[in-house]
Amino acid sequence: PGNRLKIHGFVQSYNGMYQISGCTYNFFEYGKPIDDEKYAQTVRILEKNVTLDPTLITASDLNGGTIPTRTLVKIENLQVKSIYQNSEIVDDMIAKEMTLTCTVGTETVQVRVSEIYVDYVPVGESTFRNKFISSLVGIVDVYNDTYQIRLVIMEDVIF
Secondary structure (H helix, E strand, O other): OOOEEEEOOEEEEEEOOOOOOEEOHHHHHOOOOOHHHOOOOEOOOEOOOOOOOOEOOOOOHHOOOOOOOEEEEEEEEEEEEEEEOOOOOOOOOOOOOEEEEEEEEEEEEEEOOOOOEEEOOOOHHHHOOOOOOEEEEEEEEEOEEEEEEOOOHHEEEEE
């Protein structure tokens, strides 16, 4: 977080979204000249300690598709109504991805929770079940033609 990057890799489509793969970064080479052969595969840090303020959105903004995907957003006053969690992995020591269905006023929004750990402890359903979230910051994403917000770190949630 806070690093502005220059990424070289291969653009691929996965599940209807584009991603860049084949990137490498060597922490020990930061600040050193990169040889031309490795350049195309190397992630470079252009700037450190960059801040990016999220765009405040409404449920209508999200559901209407007016916010471009991959935009950092903030949404407020969410009530968690239900949680879907893939049950293929049953180990309590492994964080799982979840989809939270929430209401914001009279509208419904989806929040996708990545595999998150806090102090090495996996975040599970009990963290969100029947909770009121006063504010959540995440990235706009689309899954199965439904716009959602992807939560990446727990520090971006205020209950």
